[in-house]
Amino acid sequence: MMTLRPADEAELSALLRGRTGPLRVIGGATRVLWFGGAADLLDCTALSGITLYEPGALTLVAGAGTPLAEVERVLAAEGQRLPFEVPDLRGLLGTAGVSTLGGVVAANASGPRRLQAGACRDSLIGLRFVDGTGMAVKTGGRVMKNVTGYDLVKLLAGSHGTLGVLTEVSFKLLPVPGASATLVLRGLDDASAVQAMAAALGSPFEVTGAAHWPGEGTFLRIEGFADSVAYRSGRLARLLAPFGSADMLDGDDTARQWQAIRDVAPFHDRPGDVWKLSVKPSDAPGLVARLAADAVLYDWGGGLVWVRTAPGADLRARLGPFEGHATLIRADAPVTAVFQPQPAPLAALAAALRRKFDPRGILNPGLMG
Amino acid sequence: MDMPLPDPSILSRKARIVDRLRAILPHDAVIDAPAETRAYDCDALTAYRCQPLAAVLPRTTAEVSAILRLCHEEGVPVVPRGSGTSLAGGALPTADCVILGVARMNGVLETDYANRFIRVQAGRTNLSVTGAVEADGFFYAPDPSSQLACAIGGNIAMNSGGAHCLKYGVTTNNLLGVTIVLMDGSVLQIGGAHLDPGGLDLLGVICGSEGQLGVVTEGTLRILPKPEGARPVLIGFSSNEVAGTCVSDIIKAGVLPVAIEFMDRPCIRACEAFAKAGYPDCEALLIVEVEGSDAEIDEQLALIRAIALRHDPVEFRESRSEEESKRIWLGRKSAFGAMGQINDYICLDGTIPVSALPHVLSRIGEMSRSYGLDVANVFHAGDGNMHPLILFDANKPGDLELSEALGADILKLCVEVGGCLTGEHGVGVEKRDLMPVQFTPDDMEAQMRVKDVFDPQWLLNPAKVFPLGATSARRGA
Numbered sequence: 001m002m003t004l005r006p007a008d009e010a011e012l013s014a015l016l017r018g019r020t021g022p023l024r025v026i027g028g029a030t031r032v033l034w035f036g037g038a039a040d041l042l043d044c045t046a047l048s049g050i051t052l053y054e055p056g057a058l059t060l061v062a063g064a065g066t067p068l069a070e071v072e073r074v075l076a077a078e079g080q081r082l083p084f085e086v087p088d089l090r091g092l093l094g095t096a097g098v099s100t101l102g103g104v105v106a107a108n109a110s111g112p113r114r115l116q117a118g119a120c121r122d123s124l125i126g127l128r129f130v131d132g133t134g135m136a137v138k139t140g141g142r143v144m145k146n147v148t149g150y151d152l153v154k155l156l157a158g159s160h161g162t163l164g165v166l167t168e169v170s171f172k173l174l175p176v177p178g179a180s181a182t183l184v185l186r187g188l189d190d191a192s193a194v195q196a197m198a199a200a201l202g203s204p205f206e207v208t209g210a211a212h213w214p215g216e217g218t219f220l221r222i223e224g225f226a227d228s229v230a231y232r233s234g235r236l237a238r239l240l241a242p243f244g245s246a247d248m249l250d251g252d253d254t255a256r257q258w259q260a261i262r263d264v265a266p267f268h269d270r271p272g273d274v275w276k277l278s279v280k281p282s283d284a285p286g287l288v289a290r291l292a293a294d295a296v297l298y299d300w301g302g303g304l305v306w307v308r309t310a311p312g313a314d315l316r317a318r319l320g321p322f323e324g325h326a327t328l329i330r331a332d333a334p335v336t337a338v339f340q341p342q343p344a345p346l347a348a349l350a351a352a353l354r355r356k357f358d359p360r361g362i363l364n365p366g367l368m369g
Numbered sequence: 370m371d372m373p374l375p376d377p378s379i380l381s382r383k384a385r386i387v388d389r390l391r392a393i394l395p396h397d398a399v400i401d402a403p404a405e406t407r408a409y410d411c412d413a414l415t416a417y418r419c420q421p422l423a424a425v426l427p428r429t430t431a432e433v434s435a436i437l438r439l440c441h442e443e444g445v446p447v448v449p450r451g452s453g454t455s456l457a458g459g460a461l462p463t464a465d466c467v468i469l470g471v472a473r474m475n476g477v478l479e480t481d482y483a484n485r486f487i488r489v490q491a492g493r494t495n496l497s498v499t500g501a502v503e504a505d506g507f508f509y510a511p512d513p514s515s516q517l518a519c520a521i522g523g524n525i526a527m528n529s530g531g532a533h534c535l536k537y538g539v540t541t542n543n544l545l546g547v548t549i550v551l552m553d554g555s556v557l558q559i560g561g562a563h564l565d566p567g568g569l570d571l572l573g574v575i576c577g578s579e580g581q582l583g584v585v586t587e588g589t590l591r592i593l594p595k596p597e598g599a600r601p602v603l604i605g606f607s608s609n610e611v612a613g614t615c616v617s618d619i620i621k622a623g624v625l626p627v628a629i630e631f632m633d634r635p636c637i638r639a640c641e642a643f644a645k646a647g648y649p650d651c652e653a654l655l656i657v658e659v660e661g662s663d664a665e666i667d668e669q670l671a672l673i674r675a676i677a678l679r680h681d682p683v684e685f686r687e688s689r690s691e692e693e694s695k696r697i698w699l700g701r702k703s704a705f706g707a708m709g710q711i712n713d714y715i716c717l718d719g720t721i722p723v724s725a726l727p728h729v730l731s732r733i734g735e736m737s738r739s740y741g742l743d744v745a746n747v748f749h750a751g752d753g754n755m756h757p758l759i760l761f762d763a764n765k766p767g768d769l770e771l772s773e774a775l776g777a778d779i780l781k782l783c784v785e786v787g788g789c790l791t792g793e794h795g796v797g798v799e800k801r802d803l804m805p806v807q808f809t810p811d812d813m814e815a816q817m818r819v820k821d822v823f824d825p826q827w828l829l830n831p832a833k834v835f836p837l838g839a840t841s842a843r844r845g846a
Contacts, residue, residue, distance in 0.1 A: 056617035143720040144752040145792035154573020175623035280562040325567030356818040
């Protein structure tokens, strides 16, 4: 097994043009399970560096191999950030690599703020990629509003390298608010917690995080200017009084708490497989009841459920048909497909798209179906 | 503008095609009399017209599926149509096409406040989506200027924006799922009440594909709780450059207004004459709107005031009442109408990086002088989406062509400074031939491959988005 590390887009393009064997495309290899068998590694970390950062336009353009930490550091110096709160899954997966921007995009990795600020793909305003034939393509750009041509930006985000290899990505950014606070409701069962989160998210107080950690509490985050945070958290506490009286976490504790939720800290160093469910929030407690899970963590107001189970259990079989999808995030053995198989007509479209962009089937073959 | 020649074999089969449509649809759903199909000969890009072969007005997804299956069998192109408000000619017919209008499909199918979504049929108007939920304290965020008339199906096809997308995003950021019918009649459900459909993001590429991948019949839309309040402030400046710098400073300071609108002097004067909103007579005017409780609004406006005062504004007018807020928005909201009163105009839609604003405005001024055509600028400054209005006289021979040439030059400038041809109106037929300015042949090839997968015969909404030369081999296939 070889590791190929193209220095730039032209080299990558030449490499893919002449390639026949399967490739596993990686940035830092920190996020996604690989049961695809032997394949040479295509390491994208040399495509690195911030090429444009305009704080006044809330815009960043960088090579796909740029380390996430480097980008976060540069943005923080200007009081800005990526809006979608990128999870760091290394603690959960026991990986040690350096997460890259391209990896974040390929996985459409989005954290707790996804429910208010949108997913990674919603902040992504442009990208460049090289498809499986070696063709270099630009889509989108560096401006926030752009409907020129089809939105391949969205198609490539979350495609896990199966349509092409990302070389450059552009994001719109948000200012980091001056203050934040978290309300904590204690002792709610799962169903009441989801109801409390729905009440909070249906209020005008702009909740930017809504998670339920059974045994720990139900957490609701407010961000903004200091006076506004105080006002809204007060109003929200009154609104949620029927669910009990709320404790309040200050800014520092808020940051720690949401990092733990974002990175699924309760499952670190605990045995078992880990799954991620995307569901209609109000369905979540009922679905969880079917799972015989060792532990769960609800995020996105219940729309995202992290599940820890005994190794080797096929969670999809236990769930039966449901609205949403389940992804296998951590496992020692390929229990089943990493991604939820899609209904036949959608699977056929996806397969046809993969054949168009990667006719020789060399890019992460089999990963998405 | 070139359009492909209509297929004579389709034109000669008109009677048979119409008969077959009548056989699968209720009698009132098929329109083929030339006097009646005339109603569908153009959209809001009225300079271009063409009567379709026929128009059909289905009421259900099953009817849409039957229509598409039939047209697929007959090899007849289909042009989907929402409310016909496209400024880019997105719903312009060809003479050999069937117009598929979704206007009769306007129902609300499901409203769910606990999970914050609404499911509607594609013909429902944008404003009436909010209308269905506002009594319960919710709204649908994307708000194109045509929101009173435009259909959700059209919004999804064009990925429509609006004045408030600086904070809330555009259609694609507020769309959770669709029911879509492909050209062969197959019906697909993509996404739904959960976030992030699984697999490849087909929803993301369908949104904004200008009706070329399938016909959306239902949409699941994210609804949001209405903010406690909103208040605009009006700031006048003695130069465009200073106003542009002020926009950038507001954004850098960490305030995120819901809207930052920009008008230049020609636009201010026209709006003032038309709407009498009491605007100051100055070079550039910003309307900045913030949201929240009264105290939160005060806090944000204080910050904006401090930033604005550093730039020596000629006017800083904060609304103190609902009435004053309405007056501040009145001129801006009547801008297109005001222009229509004094002239024919073309409305452009390029986007530029906010930092390029002063340069682009001064270049547009130079171009306007060299073409001898007036240009008024009104746009969403926070996200760089410009709407230069080129004023011309439709009765003067050659004036339309001249204004189109100026428009093309302005859009090329947008691309040159790092922006794009269209921020929210779509490519349609209007900007089709400019695509190579922004994209390489390979960039377009990648997009066209998606079309190949969804609509292999290239029958849906033909002759739009891509230059005819780039698509001729595929269309002839």
